[in-house]
Amino acid sequence: MRSLVLVPALLLAACGDVAPLKPAAGQALPVKPALAKVTPDAEDLLRPTVMAAPERVDELVTRSLPREADRFDLPPPDGGASPPAPAAEAEGEDEQPTRVGEPE
Template sequence: MMRRSVALALALSLGACGSQAPLTPPEGASLPDTPYGANVTPTAEELLRREALAAPERSVELRRRSEERQDDPFDLPPE
């Protein structure tokens, strides 16, 4: 039990020491080429920004209490 708590504390402390510097390409590398039809090359921040469809917000409400399930006509046993 003691080892597990020490390992957990070590993992949490290492996970908390991330770098806060701006992102740049590695030495000798460059950003990807300009996309077809674009006038300027996007920056690293623009390339990392996710579109709304890539990370949609949850649109369903979670159930607060047990409810009877409706019959599913496609829930068939294997043949």
Template sequence: MKRIGAGLTTLVMLAACGQKSELEPRTGASLPPAPYGAAVRPDAEALLDLPTLADPERSVELRRRSEEREDDPFDLPPE
């Protein structure tokens, strides 16, 4: 049982000590080609940025207290 615990501890420690460096494609591979109409090819960091539509900001105000729900005309019972 101690060997399993020691092995698990070692795996957790190895997972926690990852190297942080600039992202680069694997050897022999290259980044995707430039998008149609673009003059330059984006680098790895630019490719990781999410467009606004993929990560929208919250635009709904949260309710702070209990309120009665309005009647929903589309909330119909199953047929």
């Protein structure tokens, strides 16, 4: 029973990368792109671009800030008035914003 599991695992491990990639016999690498300085090799072609694999950004929100006035916040199309601005924006614009999780 144990050998039935080990043999396929060893065969699978043996088929790993043993040499650098090369084009198939009789085939060539793609032609040089028009604006490239050099023709890319197999490693360059296999490396994903920044657009294909972007870096992850783990930026956490460190403070809570009131939203800025939006000049494109238009009234409803039926002609009604837009909602009034919150009182906090009109009164305390010169105050420092309160940070979340920090004692005052």
